[in-house]
Every structure is written in structure tokens, then in C-alpha cells.
Amino acid sequence: MEKNIPKLVFILIAAIGVALNALIYITSIRSFYYSLVLTMAMLLAFIIIRLLNKAAISKAVSEKDSEILRLKEKAAEKNEVERLKEEFVFLATHQIRSPLAAIKGYASMSLEGDYGHLSSGIKDVFETISESSDNLLSLINEFLDVSRIESGHMKYQMEKIDIKKIVVDSTRELTPKAKKKKLKIDFSYEKSDSYYTNGDAQKIKMIIHNLIDNAVTYTKLGWIKVKLTNKKNIIRLEVADSGLGIAQDELTLLFNKFTRTKTASEASVNGSGIGLYLAKNIIDAHEGEIWVESKGLGKGSTFILELKESK
Ligand SMILES: Nc1ncnc2c1ncn2[C@@H]1O[C@H](COP(=O)(O)OP(=O)(O)OP(=O)(O)O)[C@@H](O)[C@H]1O
Numbered sequence: 001m002e003k004n005i006p007k008l009v010f011i012l013i014a015a016i017g018v019a020l021n022a023l024i025y026i027t028s029i030r031s032f033y034y035s036l037v038l039t040m041a042m043l044l045a046f047i048i049i050r051l052l053n054k055a056a057i058s059k060a061v062s063e064k065d066s067e068i069l070r071l072k073e074k075a076a077e078k079n080e081v082e083r084l085k086e087e088f089v090f091l092a093t094h095q096i097r098s099p100l101a102a103i104k105g106y107a108s109m110s111l112e113g114d115y116g117h118l119s120s121g122i123k124d125v126f127e128t129i130s131e132s133s134d135n136l137l138s139l140i141n142e143f144l145d146v147s148r149i150e151s152g153h154m155k156y157q158m159e160k161i162d163i164k165k166i167v168v169d170s171t172r173e174l175t176p177k178a179k180k181k182k183l184k185i186d187f188s189y190e191k192s193d194s195y196y197t198n199g200d201a202q203k204i205k206m207i208i209h210n211l212i213d214n215a216v217t218y219t220k221l222g223w224i225k226v227k228l229t230n231k232k233n234i235i236r237l238e239v240a241d242s243g244l245g246i247a248q249d250e251l252t253l254l255f256n257k258f259t260r261t262k263t264a265s266e267a268s269v270n271g272s273g274i275g276l277y278l279a280k281n282i283i284d285a286h287e288g289e290i291w292v293e294s295k296g297l298g299k300g301s302t303f304i305l306e307l308k309e310s311k
């Protein structure tokens with residue numbers, strides 16, 4: 001719009017000039033000199049407007065240039081901050097992982113009796129050390145995965161994996177925790193069905209482990225039912241519990257980073273609200289689906305995970 005204004009001014013001056021020249025010839029003045037002076041004045045006006053126009057354009061261009069430069073600098077700064085952040089997360093977590101592995105290793109060796117017989121009191125202490133280092137290790141691994149997902153550096157090692165085996169292993173690992181709460185994990189599946197899919201074994205294991213772990217963590221009384229089916233080549237895992245349940249407006253929010261329900265935070269201080277965020281991202285990368293259903297607070301919940309069967 002603005003660029004058209006000088007053009008209009010040119011046309012206007014030209015029109016006025018032509019009209020005045022015509023007027024000079026028609027009217028009694030009929031002076032060649034008047035006409036000459038007027039034409040010169042018009043030319044001068046043209047030149048001045050052109051120069052002004054050029055100056056305005058070059059000012060606009062240089063402003064745009066410096067804006068682009070500013071944006072480029074900002075982007076470079078952001079990239080640098082991102083790079084430093086990633087570097088920090090990697091360094092910090094790797095530096096924590098090694099001493100943690102040592103603590104965990106010595107705790108298990110002590111528990112296994114490598115350093116002599118332990119009284120039951122000391123055994124409890126080493127069990128707590130071992131459990132806490134496990135929790136810390138999985139938290140560190142979760143942070144590393146969040147950082148990888150956000151920087152777009154998450155790598156998947158896709159292979160043919162058996163979901164049934166992963167569920168069996170996870171259930172076995174979580175049975176002691178469930179037993180402590182007097183809960184039983186009930187696992188059912190159709191024997192004739194196949195549960196093979198194409199996926200990253202370690203990451204799918206982490207997701208399934210977390211779903212069952214959540215069911216145990218967020219259920220005080222009642223039951224936990226884990227069910228596997230395969231309908232029309234879609235493997236479906238349902239992890240249902242009779243626990244805390246989830247309010248309707250929180251159902252989709254749980255898959256956001258660091259999101260926990262109020263009741264869950266009160267029931268268990270230890271959660272970080274990362275597990276389901278990772279699950280959603282990883283399952284999306286596997287072209288699968290994950291969601292949750294609940295009839296409301298106090299009415300239990302069912303987490304559903306679907307993946308395509310691989311032949
Ligand atoms: N079975 C469940 N019943 C009720 N609420 C649940 C259940 N599973 C998950 N939630 C809610 O979803 C939140 C997010 O779960 P998520 O697994 O992402 O994190 P977390 O369990 O808090 O910690 P972590 O990242 O260590 O797994 C939980 O804090 C809890 O509020």
C-alpha cells in the first residue's frame with residue numbers, strides 16, 4: 001500500500017503539470033517561459049520525490065536487514081542455550097549414573113551375603129538403599145529420555161518383540177511391590193493369539209512397566225487386572241485397577257510432561273509425572289495409541305495401549 005503512494009504522487013503531479021501547461025496555452029498568458037519554468041519545476045519535483053522514495057526504501061531495507069540479523073542472532077543464541085542444556089543434562093546424568101551403579105552394586109552384593117551374614121535390621125537398610133538407587137536410576141533415565149525427545153535425538157532400535165513376554169516380566173518384577181500392599185496382579189491373555197510387534201524392546205518395556213507400576217502405586221485396595229488381546233492384528237494391552245481413579249478433565253492432561261493428579265500426589269510423593277509423557281511420545285513413534293479411561297475419582301482407571309501386530 002505504502003509503496004503505491006509515490007506512484008500516485010507522480011501521476012498527480014504529471015496530471016497537474018499537463019493541465020497547467022494546457023491552461024497556459026489556452027488562456028491569455030500564452031507564455032513559452034511560463035510553460036518552461038513550470039515544466040522544470042515539475043521535473044525537479046519528480047526528482048525530489050524519487051530521491052525521497054529511494055531513501056525511504058533503503059531505510060526500510062536496512063531496517064529489515066537488521067531485524068533479520070537480530071532474529072538470526074537470537075536463533076543462534078537459542079541453539080547455543082539448547083546445546084548447553086543438553087550437554088548439562090547428559091553430563092550431570094552420566095556423572096550421577098556411575099556412582100549410583102556402584103552404590104546399587106555394593107548394596108546387592110551385601111544383600112547376597114558377599115560380605116558376610118547380615119542381621120535382619122541391616123538387611124532392611126541395604127534393601128532400602130537398593131530400592132532407592134533403583135528409583136533414582138529410573139528417574140535419571142527418564143530425564144535423559146525427555147531431553148532426547150525434546151532435542152529430537154531419541155533413537156529407536158526396532159526389532160520383532162514379544163509383548164506377552166514383556167508383560168510377564170514386568171508383572172513378575174512388580175509382584176513384590178504389589179504384595180507389600182496386599183494387591184494381586186491378575187494377568188490374562190488368549191493363548192492362541194500372537195503378541196509380536198515391531199518395536200524398541202527396552203522402551204516398550206519401560207512403558208508397560210510404568211503402566212503396571214502406576215496401577216500398583218495408585219491403588220490402595222482391590223484389584224489390578226492386566227489383559228492382552230489381539231483383534232484384527234491390533235495388539236491391545238489393558239491395565240485396569242480399582243484405585244484412585246481420575247477426574248474427567250484430567251484424563252488427557254496426564255500425558256503432558258510433569259503432570260500428576262492432586263489425589264495421586266497426596267497418595268504417593270515419589271512420582272515425577274514423566275512416565276506417561278514418555279509413553280505417549282514413544283508410542284506415537286511406534287504408530288500406536290495410548291489413552292486412559294476412568295469413571296471418575298475413586299472409581300479406578302484403565303490404561304489402554306494398542307500396537308500393530310508384526311507377522
Ligand atoms: N493407575 C492410575 N490411577 C490413578 N492415577 C494414575 C494412574 N496412573 C497414572 N496416574 C496419574 O498420572 C500421573 C502421571 O503418571 P506417570 O506415570 O507419568 O508419572 P508418575 O507415576 O507420577 O511418576 P513416574 O514418572 O516416576 O512414572 C500420576 O502422577 C497420577 O496422577
Ligand SMILES: [Mg+2]
Binds near residue numbers: 210213275276
Ligand atoms: Mg508412573
